[in-house]
Amino acid sequence: MKIIASSLRRFSLALLTIFFVVSSLAVFAPSASAETYTVKLGSDKGMLVFQPKQLTVKPGDTIEWLNNKVPPHNVVFDPAKNPAKSKEVAKDLSHKKLLMSPGQKTTTTIPADAAPGEYTFYCEPHRGAGMVGKVTVEG
Numbered sequence: 001m002k003i004i005a006s007s008l009r010r011f012s013l014a015l016l017t018i019f020f021v022v023s024s025l026a027v028f029a030p031s032a033s034a035e036t037y038t039v040k041l042g043s044d045k046g047m048l049v050f051q052p053k054q055l056t057v058k059p060g061d062t063i064e065w066l067n068n069k070v071p072p073h074n075v076v077f078d079p080a081k082n083p084a085k086s087k088e089v090a091k092d093l094s095h096k097k098l099l100m101s102p103g104q105k106t107t108t109t110i111p112a113d114a115a116p117g118e119y120t121f122y123c124e125p126h127r128g129a130g131m132v133g134k135v136t137v138e139g
């Protein structure tokens, strides 16, 4: 009887352990791998810049573009300035449509298969004024 009780207890301990390992994986795995970053279009002080103008992300992360001050703005990734020098990649990341009113948002999700390296983007109306930014995708 004692033997059965102790092996039962050992068995249930093992089950509990498996349960905790599996459930912690289920809870943490998806959220740990994907972050969302906010980039403001136009600084709080009304400067024609992205804020921040540089950020580092991982494949799967999302950048939320928040139309902030002095619109209209848009987000165009430079086809010549991404690791693959790919027009397609640049186009898929871009949001050419002008955001007219403050508070508007649009998002770019970095594809899971994005090549690591630097991706340059700019705002078409204000590129000449220096509204240019850079995303570094980590490998």
Ligand SMILES: [Cu+2]
Residues within 6 Å of the ligand: 041, 048, 072, 073, 074, 123, 124, 125, 126, 131
């Ligand atoms: Cu702009």
